[in-house]
Amino acid sequence: MATRPQRIAILTSGGDAPGMNAAIRASTLIARAAGVEVLGIERGWRGLLEDAFVPLATPDVQGILREGGTILGSARCKEFHEREVRDRARAILRDRGVEGLVVIGGNGSLAGAQALADPAEAGERPPLVVGVPASIDNDLGLTGLAIGVDTAMNTIVEACDKIADTATAHDRTFIIEVMGRDCGYLAMTSAIAAGADLALFPEAGRDQASVVESIVDTVIAVRARPRKSRRVIVVKAEGVQVPVEQLKTAVDARLRERVPDADPAAIETRVTVLGHVVRGGRPSAFDRLLGSRLANVAVRALVAGQSHKMAAWMPAVELPEEVGTRSPYDPYCWLVDLGAALVETENLLRGRSPLARWRAGVFEDIEDALLL
Numbered sequence: 001m002a003t004r005p006q007r008i009a010i011l012t013s014g015g016d017a018p019g020m021n022a023a024i025r026a027s028t029l030i031a032r033a034a035g036v037e038v039l040g041i042e043r044g045w046r047g048l049l050e051d052a053f054v055p056l057a058t059p060d061v062q063g064i065l066r067e068g069g070t071i072l073g074s075a076r077c078k079e080f081h082e083r084e085v086r087d088r089a090r091a092i093l094r095d096r097g098v099e100g101l102v103v104i105g106g107n108g109s110l111a112g113a114q115a116l117a118d119p120a121e122a123g124e125r126p127p128l129v130v131g132v133p134a135s136i137d138n139d140l141g142l143t144g145l146a147i148g149v150d151t152a153m154n155t156i157v158e159a160c161d162k163i164a165d166t167a168t169a170h171d172r173t174f175i176i177e178v179m180g181r182d183c184g185y186l187a188m189t190s191a192i193a194a195g196a197d198l199a200l201f202p203e204a205g206r207d208q209a210s211v212v213e214s215i216v217d218t219v220i221a222v223r224a225r226p227r228k229s230r231r232v233i234v235v236k237a238e239g240v241q242v243p244v245e246q247l248k249t250a251v252d253a254r255l256r257e258r259v260p261d262a263d264p265a266a267i268e269t270r271v272t273v274l275g276h277v278v279r280g281g282r283p284s285a286f287d288r289l290l291g292s293r294l295a296n297v298a299v300r301a302l303v304a305g306q307s308h309k310m311a312a313w314m315p316a317v318e319l320p321e322e323v324g325t326r327s328p329y330d331p332y333c334w335l336v337d338l339g340a341a342l343v344e345t346e347n348l349l350r351g352r353s354p355l356a357r358w359r360a361g362v363f364e365d366i367e368d369a370l371l372l
């Protein structure tokens with residue numbers, strides 16, 4: 001029989017994502033409605049090691065869902081990979097009487113939760129853990145979306161639309177770099193939504209020469225079109241391992257070779273790196289809703305005494321029952337095994353999952369058509 005926790009804590013860890021506050025708010029409200037005491041942990045795993053607990057009650061979370069970032073703060077904490085550091089974390093949780101933990105974050109944060117609650121190292125009565133996927137990169141397996149992706153995509157599309165205005169006015173080529181360390185999802189989806197001419201993402205596995213050639217092919221094809229449609233927007237994921245300035249220099253040199261009659265100043269590319277702009281800002285309505293719904297499902301499982309679970313938004317694959325079940329609390333959400341989600345995340349990042357192959361394949365199929 002599962003033991004229901006009396007006191008739980010919530011933390012946000014790793015790269016912040018718009019919508020995390022909605023998840024903190026919903027976690028607090030759902031747990032308190034179930035009669036469970038709630039604490040917040042500031043600055044993720046690092047804050048846990050520093051015993052940085054704060055009480056969380058309804059007034060603390062009122063109105064926070066419209067704020068970007070996370071009211072609890074976040075941090076990256078490499079030490080959490082070490083067993084003795086996790087022993088310390090478990091001892092602090094025991095001293096505080098915290099029996100369950102809601103971990104809102106990405107791959108590294110959820111892997112930390114899995115290790116913290118591993119019965120092989122935690123002994124009897126390990127802390128109960130549930131994960132809420134949050135990462136603007138959408139680089140987590142077994143969930144169709146993570147918190148923050150929608151807002152980040154909207155930010156990128158807005159920036160591309162603005163850049164497209166000046167690009168169109170000058171018939172220019174822009175390379176716009178967006179976040180996505182290991183995963184090109186943001187570059188792919190925002191390229192589609194912004195009507196870009198080319199998307200560059202790490203899953204394609206292209207070397208520099210091939211990336212340069214595809215940009216140059218696109219520029220030449222677009223420049224053959226009537227005026228007013230000669231601008232080129234290339235969305236490049238950060239995970240494509242060619243620094244943008246180096247890419248610009250190589251593309252400009254190749255353009256001079258392949259279009260010797262053009263005025264070099266007129267065909268020279270421009271570069272914009274959106275960087276951390278992509279991760280900030282007020283969460284979209286969808287991210288507020290997604291954060292609330294995923295937290296609802298995760299926390300209901302936790303207060304019922306479940307552990308090693310992750311709430312998921314419509315996994316894009318069929319799941320066998322031992323991997324995940326549809327949540328009885330939300331027909332769009334699933335409760336999946338946390339370990340299985342981490343394995344599938346690894347597959348996604350290594351390009352081994354059918355989903356990663358499908359995503360890359362779609363772009364291969366349409367790339368030639370875009371040049372017509």
Ligand code: F6P
Binds near residue numbers: 014136180181182279
């Ligand atoms: O949150 C993931 C991510 O946005 C990656 O796309 C990016 O490479 C990384 O965070 C940047 O992290 P930091 O803010 O720690 O430099």
